[in-house]
Amino acid sequence: MKRLTLLRHAKSDWDDPAQRDFDRGLNGRGKRAAALIGGHLRSGGAVFDAVVASPALRVVETLAQVELGYGRTLGAVWDRRIYLASAVTLLDVVQELPSEATHVLLVGHNPGLEDLALWLVPESDEAPRVALGVKYPTATIAEIVFDGTWRDLAPGAARLTRFVRPRDLDPTLGPDAD
Known part of the structure; x- marks a missing residue:
């Protein structure tokens, strides 16, 4: 069984409207949320064989804060x-993952991550899937599992096992308008 954890970057800073999108870092709330998610991953025993991420500054800073919480x-x-990839491009990236990897963390942006999760996981009445269908907030993780190889991963072939938003761990971190 393969396990893919999708992490949307944490809340970014919009203080400088002239700044390039790629160069936007995190705001204070985003840093707190990312560190909290890192601690949640550690306490849940998550161990990743590979981590693949966007090089945008807000993703780099998100991972730095996740690592603080993760230890x-x-x-x-x-x-x-x-x-800023589409779900199709993200699926291409996932299908190219090394075959020996069993648990991978993919860190990126919306709407691509949300679209990928919705595409891979069939609709259901299970609470995590319902929450995913409503909104995929910043610094949120969606963990999916499936049988087969990374190359075999296809729409509707996965099961959502966890959907955790920062506000689920600390109510002061949500809801927000992202």
């Missing part, structure tokens, strides 16, 4: 294709 370096591979 160790994750050793991300930066893949420019993930920056």
